[in-house]
C-alpha cells in the first residue's frame with residue numbers, strides 16, 4: 001500500500017524537522033511561545049477495513065544519553081541523523097493512532113498531557129484538526145502504562161478526558177502497576193512515575209477493563225505480548241493485507257534499534273527482555289512483510305523492516 005523510499009531523502013522533511021527541533025529548544029527556555037511549534041497535521045490512510053488517522057501529540061525532547069547504554073554519543077549521532085538536536089538532545093515524536101472500525105472510534109494510547117513540557121500534550125489540538133470530538137471516542141486501548149501513553153486520558157480537572165470511552169489495558173500490565181506498595185519496591189528513579197501511573201489508573205477506575213494476549217480486543221485487532229519495555233507491554237495487529245502492527249514502544253527509536261535490536265533503551269524496565277521482544281517482532285515483521293507503526297518514530301511513524309546484515313533496515317512508508 002505504499003512505495004518504498006530511502007530514509008531522509010526529502011530536503012523539505014529534513015528542514016522542517018530541524019526547524020522544529022530548534023523551535024522546541026527555544027520554547028523549552030521560554031524564548032518562544034508554545035504556538036511557535038507547528039503541529040504536524042493529521043495523517044489519514046486506510047488499512048483493510050480500518051480508517052486510520054495518525055494524530056501528533058507533539059514531541060519529547062530527550063538527552064541522547066538515555067537512548068542506549070551500549071552506544072556512544074557519536075554512535076547515536078551517526079545512526080539518528082535528523083532526530084539529533086543541538087546540545088546532545090534528540091526529538092522523539094508522539095504518534096497517536098485513531099481507528100474507525102465498525103461502530104467504534106478507537107484511540108491507541110493518549111499522549112503525554114502536560115508531563116513532558118510544552119512540546120508534547122497536543123493530542124486534543126490534533127483531534128480538533130481532524131474534526132473529531134473527544135466525546136465520540138468509544139474505546140481507548142493502551143500498549144502500556146507509561147505516562148506519555150496514558151496521561152492524555154486524564155484531564156486537568158482530574159477526570160477522564162474521553163467521557164464516553166471504555167479504557168483497555170493488558171492484564172499483565174495492569175497487574176504489574178497495581179500493588180499498593182509498588183513504589184517502595186521499584187528503583188528510586190521509578191518511584192514518582194509509579195505513583196503517577198497509579199493515580200491515573202485510579203481515575204480510570206472501573207472504566208478500565210483488562211484483556212489477555214492472544215485474543216482480539218475488537219474484531220480484526222489482535223494482541224501479542226512484547227514484554228521488556230514494561231512487563232506487560234503489548235503490540236496490536238490490525239487485520240488487512242499482510243498486517244499492520246501498532247508496536248507502541250517495543251521499538252522506541254527506529255534508526256538505532258532496527259540496526260541493533262538487542263541494545264537496551266534507557267527507559268526499558270528489563271532491557272534484555274525488551275531486546276528479545278524487539279528481535280522477534282522485527283524477524284516476524286520482516287519475514288511477513290508486515291507494516292509497523294511506531295509511537296515514537298519520525299512522524300507519522302509508518303514503515304516496515306527489511307532484513308539486512310543480521311539486523312534490519314527501516315523503510316518508511318511514502319504516504
Ligand SMILES: [Zn+2]
Pocket residue numbers: 146148149249295296
Ligand atoms: Zn513512550
